[in-house]
Amino acid sequence: MNSSEIVFIKSVKDGIPNRDPLNDSDARRLFPEEDGRISLSDVSIKRDVRDFIIAYEPNGGAAQKNHIFVQEKVNDKGKLLGRGSLAEEIAKSVGEEKKAKDDMKSVLKAHCFDVRTFGIVYSVKPKFNLTGPVQFGWAHSLHPVDTQYVQGTVVMPSSDSNDEGEGKTQGTIWTTYTLPFAVFAMPAVINAKAAEHSGMTEEDQELLLRALWQGTQHRQARGRGQQQPLILVHIEYSDPFYRIGYPEELIAMSPDAAAWKAAGKQPSSLQDVSFDLTKLLVVMAEKQEKIARCRIWLHSGVNVSGDIQPFVQPIW
Template identity: 70%
Template sequence: MTVRNGEILFVKSVKDGIPNRDPLQDSDARRLFPEEDGRISLSDVSIKRDVRDYVLEAEPNGGSSQRNYIFVQGKVNDKGRLLTRGGLAEWIAEQVDKKKEAKENMKSVLLEHSFDTRTFGIVYSVTPKFHLTGPVQLGWAHSLHPVDSQYIQGTVVMPSAGDKEGEEGKTQGTIWTSYIVPFAVFAMPGVINAKNAEQTGMTVEDQELLLKALWQGTQHRQARGRGQQQPLMLVHVEYKDPFFRIGYLEDLIALQPGEEAWRDAGRRPSSLKDITLDISELLRTLEQYQEKIERCRIWIHPSLRVQSDISPFLQPLW
């Protein structure tokens, strides 16, 4: 089986944190829309990091096939220094006993043994340089409702090191500050290009690992500042035509009550109990183009209320 042209729609939520901060805005939430719009955003880089970190943990040492090494990662050498792109590529080649082949054709070694190279593509700036556009392109994730980030402060007391051996450290309260988002629901679109998959050698197994990594990677990569994240819905549509796609699947879903309800009431949703996901327009569109669709699969978290019957597409969770 070969990878088909396809689209992805991924919906997730976050509580009490910000999964992707904006360093140009004092590490507040990223806002691509005007302030009066109220929505916040997550970059595709942030979500790819979740996928890569999951594969690193789930497929140690490249997995049993040694095909799932991660090229873009923060790996250090014996001296504690971060490996460069060239150093990472050489390290992967060494792990699979292909140092000689890598000197002649590093591209083929990385495509065979690196999951993120086959999936997301690569810009290899080490001579001989090469560039491959990945078959999987993820878009920005935008919140489905207005979101207010909150600026908070706290105090932590930690003993400082003593000046002399045996001297007790001093204790002093240190004030910390941070922005958090109490609750937000995000929708992220993505495309899978069948022609690019042929060029990178992305397989159906890679595709299935990607979908699993989107879901479980969101749950796996938890940190205090990133908040409590939860995957809510994942849609994967495969097309018969390698040049066709519906496009903008994220515009075919909506939260109920709608955006105006949160504006007029002067409040925001605070949990999944406050919302229902309406995907009726998405299902109508899928039915409209059913002759061009090979398969549609939908994964749903049991805590999410969904308005519409998705039973024909429903998949068991991993």
């Protein structure tokens, strides 16, 4: 498997995919308020991938190698399982309980997709940690965003009335922050040397790319909005010690952030923006001796500049 870089661009409508609990569950802002951009954490992206794998490969899949270690799971009594119990449950399901007592690390590497790709910090004795070959950066919006504070009501009362007719007779009022539309770009790196230690394979890599695209579509919730993958770029290197570096900065959205800010407006739909990959294509052409392969997945509704046709792949 080659070392590689990823750029993933997605949009969201009528929701916030990753909220900040320290800011009344508004959008996360890593940049100053006057900058206007908002951000999504790598934890949010990984959750999309994990949830897709759980649905796509139930119970670890036919080969029992794609279990998900980091997830919320309860026992028969409804209590949330901790790291140790989650690991023991996976080991039991694959018939490796005895091996797990002495070498839980190898059991989880062999049977958990997220351990091989994202790594693990196992805080149960005997403790161990494993650096994941896949490292996501923060996803930032490509334009300034103003979130809106909205209010609504729930018709259903929260409790029954008693025999005398007393009790809750009205629904409750809810409030939340939301945003009408935003476009985000997220970078990632896959380190082939780290993959040798974690056991990540090329098959895992292909499943990861699919999970980024379809996991974004799969993990829908009212507060997270309607999410749509737009562009996924995967660049593999023949030179294991070379990277283009910050490839997301070589993809331009038009109008750019400065233009939207100057106009005092924000994009409201996919039809308001287009993307230019020309700079990225130029850099790839200049460094072609270091690049083994480039693949691009593209949503049909996206307007793109640059001759990307030789790299375009069919959508899953």
